[in-house]
Amino acid sequence: MDIKALSTQSFARFDLTRVPSPCFVVDEVAVERNLRILNDVANQSGARILLALKAFSMFALASLVDRYLTGTCASGLYEARLGAEKFNGEVTTYCAGFKPDDLPDILRYSDHLIFNSPAQHHRFAPLIAKARSIGDQVSIGLRINPEHSEGWTEKYDPTAPCSRLGTPISQLYASDWEGVEGLHLHTLCEQGFAPLARTWTALEPKIINLLPRLKWINLGGGHHIPQPDYDRAGLVALVRNLRARHNVEVYLEPGEACVLHSGILVGEVLDVTHNAMPLVISDVSATCHMPDVIEAPYRPDLLNEIPNAQIYRIGGPSCLAGDVIGDYGFANPPQVGDRFAFLDQSHYSMVKTNTFNGVPLPAIALWNSQTDALTLLRTPHYLDFLERLS
Template identity: 65%
Template sequence: PLQRIWASLEPRLEGLLGGLKWLNLGGGHHITRADYARDDLSAFLRQVSERHGVEVYLEPGEAIALDAGILIGEILDTFDNGGPVAVTDISATCHMPDVLEAPYRPALLNEAADGAPLRLGGPSCLAGDVIGDYRFATPPGPGTRIAFLDQAHYSMVKTTTFNGVPLPAIALWNSDTDALRLIRQFDYPDFRDRLS
């Protein structure tokens, strides 16, 4: 896709690139995926650099944390609203903004392909604070823990404390020892101090 975009953009930049030292072609490239054509990308970037005499940059973006990190939450309450709904302590608007902006449906750990459907929503007052519809082998109730996969890339850098919803704690799990180390826990002073 980057090559196609550049083919369309390059003629419009004719005469402008000669005065530049650097050219930033942005981020969002999933260069760490196994099926990404990295050799083709390298050749393309080298070609642009040599043709225009610029140093070409790509922003690392989410690729550095692709398929990393989970966001763990808990179901706070369940009810029926024309279908089963669960309110969680995870907020789409506060913790997973790509769910609302992209749109994006994060994978749920152990989602049951043929399970009972349940709409998961967040605790904020935002009417659209909906994570999405998921399936569970057994209908979960209050206290059930849930985990969304591949959340490291934006669940920390794009979070908000809208409506006083706390930020999730950040922890590191050692898969060799099963040890969990708390890196940072957020509380009211973090919310208050962001406002001043």
């Protein structure tokens, strides 16, 4: 099943003028399609699969997520609270560094709490003991760096040289695992099964004496499981093998994979100018609405793009010279007021939006591509900007 083609076909039928601009539009049918695939992997393998809220925090779809996944994983207090209050399921929380003032609440919200280093675990042992004394039954894990890299770019490689994420496995001693029930590793980014298999093959001999004392292993995120070329049979076999040989629960934390090819960002042409090439000024900002366009960087696909047509450079309304989304071909010369949409914008866009330059946040809408039902969930407001300031 080609989820990208299915999504593109669905959004090609969507009338972009039905929503304000700019606006994120998420197709709940496409989200459910991904969740069904993940649920099938879980049912076949016994894996416990969590939605990574850092990628997609749209709690309007919490009941849908609850139907297919085990729970959520969080990167700090606010996401842990969101997972506990808006979703029904387990909550796993990991952060590179926890604050003492945050930890009591995080312990209350979380089923698993994963530390980045043994030092942090030992430092917070009294708080953990206190939480358990009042009934918080949290299981403690430790994130390790397997010292095996499969990253395709250093910026997104947690095992790159000098990485701060996880403790290098060669630096850990038996005493560091006292009071620890789980092992966490997250080494992938938008990757298939083979890199995970190679990572585990490299890691297992290093931890063979540790495995009997563990209750769970968390293989993190970065798994592009719904993609048609992903080796899901291989993943199922690996998880089954780990569970059978080592008597552990196995967790996966996909974020992007839960909502791949399920949303668009609708924009509008504000002006058309020319400076060595045709330029489109739009109400969609790379720096405010799609920061990964600049940070990654990457070029998002445009709905109904014509590759060999006249090329226009689309940029945002902010004063940042680099607020440029990319160069695109249009079937007809863009006119002021025309609508357009960027594809695959559910993940890592909504959660990263900001109001730099006073640029309004996009609206958020939920669409059902089967029934054509449309719900406008959120519209931008001056308070979005004001309440972030002093």
